[in-house]
Amino acid sequence: MQEKTITIAFSEYADEEELTDSDRSLCAEAVKALGTSHSPYSKFRVGTALRLRSGKIIYGSNQENVAYPSGLCAERVALFSAGVNHPGDPIVAMAITAQTGNFELTQPVTSCGACLQVMAEYEKKQEVPIEIMFYCLEGPVWKTKGVRSLMPFMFYENRLEK
């Protein structure tokens, strides 16, 4: 038996001012998306913005439902929208942010496992890594160069091949 360790790499920026203009503007688009969040139950708004290779911006926000499992996270709303409406235009970057009046968010909110798995699927499908930024209105920004950094044991169907 051997103990093994996996390390993941990400960059931390003290605040949005340290970002490039392009990354800062994508974070601002994610903040804009907070406005369309439908979150009457949790009061926890999540906004995301994807930048496609063409430069087009795709928005997503969390969409809750009185039948709780029927709702969907902001990330998957945006990713599925891009997949349906802009096939062939790869997603190059994604900014995700959250806001709530219930408590202070001092560090970025990261995505749930289901959203990471969907990001992984699109990254594999398009064969272009997706830069992911978790942006916090009151704190630092975390950025990864791709989904694998967030989910080193991600499920790939090629593991099913014989």
Ligand SMILES: [Zn+2]
């Ligand atoms: Zn999610």
